[in-house]
Amino acid sequence: MTSNPSPTPKDDHLWLEEIDGDAQLDWARQENAKTVQAYAQSPAFKALEAGILEVLDSDDRIPMVRKIGPFFYNFWRDKDHPKGLWRRTTLTEYRKPQPAWETVIDIDALAAADKENWVWHGADCLEPDYKRCLVSLSRGGADADVVREFDLHSKTFVEGGFTLPEAKNHVGWKDIDHLYVATDFGPGSMTSSSYPRIVKEWKRGTPLAAATTVYEGAHEDMSVSAYRDNTPGFERDFVSRQIDFYESETWLRGADGTLTKIDVPDDSNTDICREWMLIEPREDWTVGGATYRSGSLLAAKFDDYMAGQRALTVLFEPDDTTALDSHSWTRHHLILNVMHDVVNQLEVLTPQASGPWKREGLGGAPALSTIAAGGIDEDENDDYFLTVSGFLQPTTLYIGTIGQGEPEVLKDSPGFFDASRFAVSQHFAVSKDGTRVPYFEIAPKDLKADGTNPTLQYAYGGFEISLQPSYSGSIGRAWLEQGGVYVIANIRGGGEYGPRWHQAALQENRLRTCEDFAAVSEDLIARKITSPAHLGAMGGSNGGLLMGNMLTLYPQLYGAIVSEVALLDMQRYTHLSAGASWIAEYGDPDQPEEWAFIRTFSPYENAKADGRYPPALFTTSTRDDRVGPVHARKMHAKMVALGHDSSFYENMEGGHSAATDNKESAFMDALGYAYLWQHIGKPA
Numbered sequence: 001m002t003s004n005p006s007p008t009p010k011d012d013h014l015w016l017e018e019i020d021g022d023a024q025l026d027w028a029r030q031e032n033a034k035t036v037q038a039y040a041q042s043p044a045f046k047a048l049e050a051g052i053l054e055v056l057d058s059d060d061r062i063p064m065v066r067k068i069g070p071f072f073y074n075f076w077r078d079k080d081h082p083k084g085l086w087r088r089t090t091l092t093e094y095r096k097p098q099p100a101w102e103t104v105i106d107i108d109a110l111a112a113a114d115k116e117n118w119v120w121h122g123a124d125c126l127e128p129d130y131k132r133c134l135v136s137l138s139r140g141g142a143d144a145d146v147v148r149e150f151d152l153h154s155k156t157f158v159e160g161g162f163t164l165p166e167a168k169n170h171v172g173w174k175d176i177d178h179l180y181v182a183t184d185f186g187p188g189s190m191t192s193s194s195y196p197r198i199v200k201e202w203k204r205g206t207p208l209a210a211a212t213t214v215y216e217g218a219h220e221d222m223s224v225s226a227y228r229d230n231t232p233g234f235e236r237d238f239v240s241r242q243i244d245f246y247e248s249e250t251w252l253r254g255a256d257g258t259l260t261k262i263d264v265p266d267d268s269n270t271d272i273c274r275e276w277m278l279i280e281p282r283e284d285w286t287v288g289g290a291t292y293r294s295g296s297l298l299a300a301k302f303d304d305y306m307a308g309q310r311a312l313t314v315l316f317e318p319d320d321t322t323a324l325d326s327h328s329w330t331r332h333h334l335i336l337n338v339m340h341d342v343v344n345q346l347e348v349l350t351p352q353a354s355g356p357w358k359r360e361g362l363g364g365a366p367a368l369s370t371i372a373a374g375g376i377d378e379d380e381n382d383d384y385f386l387t388v389s390g391f392l393q394p395t396t397l398y399i400g401t402i403g404q405g406e407p408e409v410l411k412d413s414p415g416f417f418d419a420s421r422f423a424v425s426q427h428f429a430v431s432k433d434g435t436r437v438p439y440f441e442i443a444p445k446d447l448k449a450d451g452t453n454p455t456l457q458y459a460y461g462g463f464e465i466s467l468q469p470s471y472s473g474s475i476g477r478a479w480l481e482q483g484g485v486y487v488i489a490n491i492r493g494g495g496e497y498g499p500r501w502h503q504a505a506l507q508e509n510r511l512r513t514c515e516d517f518a519a520v521s522e523d524l525i526a527r528k529i530t531s532p533a534h535l536g537a538m539g540g541s542n543g544g545l546l547m548g549n550m551l552t553l554y555p556q557l558y559g560a561i562v563s564e565v566a567l568l569d570m571q572r573y574t575h576l577s578a579g580a581s582w583i584a585e586y587g588d589p590d591q592p593e594e595w596a597f598i599r600t601f602s603p604y605e606n607a608k609a610d611g612r613y614p615p616a617l618f619t620t621s622t623r624d625d626r627v628g629p630v631h632a633r634k635m636h637a638k639m640v641a642l643g644h645d646s647s648f649y650e651n652m653e654g655g656h657s658a659a660t661d662n663k664e665s666a667f668m669d670a671l672g673y674a675y676l677w678q679h680i681g682k683p684a
Helices: 022-039 043-057 107-114 302-306 473-480 499-503 511-526 542-553 579-586 592-601 630-641 662-680
Strands: 066-068 071-078 081-089 102-106 118-125 132-139 145-151 163-167 170-175 178-182 198-203 212-216 223-229 236-242 248-253 259-261 269-273 276-280 285-287 290-292 297-301 313-316 322-329 334-340 343-350 358-364 369-375 383-390 396-401 408-412 422-430 436-444 455-458 485-489 535-540 560-564 616-621 646-651
Touching: 022 630, 022 646, 022 662, 043 071, 043 473, 043 662, 081 107, 081 118, 102 107, 107 118, 118 170, 132 170, 178 223, 198 223, 212 223, 212 236, 276 302, 297 302, 313 334, 334 369, 343 369, 358 369, 422 511, 436 511, 455 511, 455 662, 473 485, 473 662, 485 511, 511 535, 511 542, 511 592, 535 542, 535 662, 542 560, 560 662, 616 630, 616 662, 630 646, 646 662
Parallel strands: 170 223, 322 369, 455 485, 455 535, 535 560, 560 616, 616 646
Antiparallel strands: 066 071, 071 081, 081 102, 118 132, 132 145, 145 163, 170 178, 178 198, 198 212, 223 236, 236 248, 248 259, 269 276, 276 297, 285 290, 297 313, 322 334, 334 343, 343 358, 369 383, 383 396, 396 408, 422 436, 436 485
8 A cells, every 4th residue: 555645635633533632532522512412401312312222121122042052142231231241041941931041241240340341242162062262352342352261161261261452353263272363463463454464373371472373464455364163074274364355365274284275266255164165256257167147156065176176056146136145054954045126035955965956945024024044053953043024023033943844933022113103115216327226115104295204314335235124113213103204225335136236336436325325315305205304314334424425415405414433534544443444345545546536425525615515413432443433523523614514422432333332322323313303303
């Protein structure tokens, strides 16, 4: 990467880039106070906040579980355990309406004992006996965390066991006495994206400094890592180099440390399970005399493939309206989750001794809902969990065994609002270049198409992430029951139609995300669902960048905009927090030819004094070490300096989620909704 370009002329806000400086934090607190005074003091706000918190803390929520050894584990937060409990139960108990749970780690008690604001980042447990785990804990919700060895049998941290200091760690078991560790080993050991560049093998009882280097990536890479698949009978070691967000290389590591590359396209995803390797190419791929479409799912015997054979079986091939959402193994089967116009269907595939894989349906979602299934223990059995959810349908959890009839209901989530008053519909807008863009609309059944309905339009539009129908008690209470219409826009940049839908909005084509979002807004206005004065827009992270662009490029369409934990200064984003890891998505602003197109979707660059912008709220977190608070700080400061109506709130903790517990989440969510209600609600 070349040197950073000169800052934008007359940029008076570079001083806000010092994240933890006293003056900068004082500035943030002062701006927070203004926002709280204006939007978070009223009885209406308090009611919104309380309603959301009741949903988040509800004891009636489904406690989703993960099988580790003989137990089923769950991480649970509620009003009595704001930081959470890592707990476990048996399947017999879990089937009961009120299971008996055994606490494994009480994060609140641990935080109090350590005098740290710990946030749970999960546990990696060593199979097949699952006696030891590597527990990751974050201070205040940052991506960086500390790692401690934990004994699942005694439910205690291992005295003198493996520990890693705070860093953006990639760590995993090789065996009981060895770890693969990618961490901050000192100067020069991290990539330009702020992730580990070096992975080592670390032996128990030796200092980390004595760990043996396994692989070194380049400074410009995104990250490196290594891991062992400890599936009995299929133990293998792998080393991975993440070149950028979408390209990677993986090697099979031999017992003598030699690395043998897995010869697949760098932009493909691979999944190696037992004897099988699954390959998902992001581009059309010609190999072995055949061409396979982008977004396909291909299967090969792993050992045969490594020996040079290229006999691939096509398990899924996309078309113009269908894409693969996900897949999951059981012991003998593969479950495919397929989207058709953003609505799911499930299929079970079973490898045969010869010939094509056997195919059977596992179920489809109710109209405009989402169904998903995943194997419970791919090493042991063919059991699976299945969930069904919709915008107006609380989640139902089923359990089943492939080949043994219909799954049975295991848990039902309660309804948190009166869904009978509303209806879900799917529509298609036509974008600037003629592309049909789907969107979901949740509205009152007695909706009057008179252009006055307060409407909240949400989207993400990046990184091949799809937005599918799902139940949210918070949105139901804070928006729908208050008289609003809620809209999800499935714009390009996401994965709703596979890699092609994502790739259509990369880099120089980024403005297509904005054109698609604007097309949905214009369709809502044309259908008289709403009007600009009553249309609000909201998005977070990449969706927050989208919101910044809708603010600066399409201000005439909106009455208010909320941008959460967003990228906004696209000239300097690669030099802020983990920004360099997203060059594959947006481009490199240090290259003049790329800055030429990046500047067209840089909200900080494009905000002008003479712009007629709707009111905007920018929210962020001091502890967000992925995007960082700098973008929101600078954007808000510039908007105010230019004389525009801008508000700001920076949670001093919370990481990229902007919250460390349910109470903080309820406040942040309520703030966004209250802001929109104040600006786009119907006149009294």
